Amino acid sequence: MASIELKQITKSFGTEENRYRVLDNVNFTSDAGEVTIITGPSGSGKSTLLTIMGALRNPDAGEVWLDGTQVNQLSSREQDHFRLDKIGFILQAHTLVPFLTVNDQFRLVDQVKSKGNLEGQQFQQLLDTLDVSQLLNQYPAELSGGQSQRVAIARGLYTKPVIILADEPTASLDENRVFRVCKLLKTAAKEQRQAVVVVTHDERMHQYADHIYELVDGHLTKQR
Numbered sequence: 001m002a003s004i005e006l007k008q009i010t011k012s013f014g015t016e017e018n019r020y021r022v023l024d025n026v027n028f029t030s031d032a033g034e035v036t037i038i039t040g041p042s043g044s045g046k047s048t049l050l051t052i053m054g055a056l057r058n059p060d061a062g063e064v065w066l067d068g069t070q071v072n073q074l075s076s077r078e079q080d081h082f083r084l085d086k087i088g089f090i091l092q093a094h095t096l097v098p099f100l101t102v103n104d105q106f107r108l109v110d111q112v113k114s115k116g117n118l119e120g121q122q123f124q125q126l127l128d129t130l131d132v133s134q135l136l137n138q139y140p141a142e143l144s145g146g147q148s149q150r151v152a153i154a155r156g157l158y159t160k161p162v163i164i165l166a167d168e169p170t171a172s173l174d175e176n177r178v179f180r181v182c183k184l185l186k187t188a189a190k191e192q193r194q195a196v197v198v199v200t201h202d203e204r205m206h207q208y209a210d211h212i213y214e215l216v217d218g219h220l221t222k223q224r
């Protein structure tokens with residue numbers, strides 16, 4: 001059973017004569033232990049696809065199966081619980097809560113999901129790998145773009161999700177940190193049997209991918 005399976009997904013935006021199809025009959029699978037990259041031109045629908053994959057948005061037609069559950073059939077409340085339990089998001093807008101310190105971003109997660117999160121040495125190791133241990137008492141406004149991106153990555157991995165969905169996770173990072181983040185995602189996939197899907201323009205990430213898909217004009221094609 002694939003961790004992620006999308007069957008014949010379509011999605012359109014706009015109304016009546018301005019309606020346009022962003023995803024056209026898209027099929028996709030990703031297995032536990034694999035890193036998959038989705039690439040493609042700006043505006044081709046990659047983020048839309050990722051949000052459908054993460055049950056943040058429903059398709060107009062098709063099926064979204066995650067870890068054996070057809071999530072697009074769930075109520076929105078059930079989808080909320082499913083996401084919390086199973087999916088780690090690393091989104092472009094970073095989505096750190098502005099009035100909480102870095103440490104409290106993790107404590108907030110504990111309040112909504114109290115069990116199964118990283119703790120002790122594992123948590124410290126994650127913070128050290130991403131070089132964010134020294135930022136725990138800072139507020140998001142005090143962080144650089146790269147620092148807040150690294151905190152967002154740590155928070156996405158903190159709940160030990162079975163599925164990790166990342167949208168341009170290396171956009172603000174220098175060469176050395178791109179390398180570290182890629183290794184971290186690869187290790188998460190291999191050792192913790194997580195399915196990792198990354199939307200990226202960053203070709204430096206390609207060497208870490210088990211599979212690469214390209215999305216062009218709403219059509220998804222497997223390149224590798």
Ligand SMILES: Nc1ncnc2c1ncn2[C@@H]1O[C@H](COP(=O)(O)OP(=O)(O)OP(=O)(O)O)[C@@H](O)[C@H]1O
Binds near residue numbers: 040041044045049
């Ligand atoms: N909520 C929405 N309502 C209307 N149109 C939308 C909405 N979300 C996305 N779109 C449109 O759908 C198309 C695909 O957008 P999307 O953000 O998925 O592309 P992308 O491939 O991720 O782009 P980029 O690489 O620039 O981030 C774009 O034309 C965008 O304007």
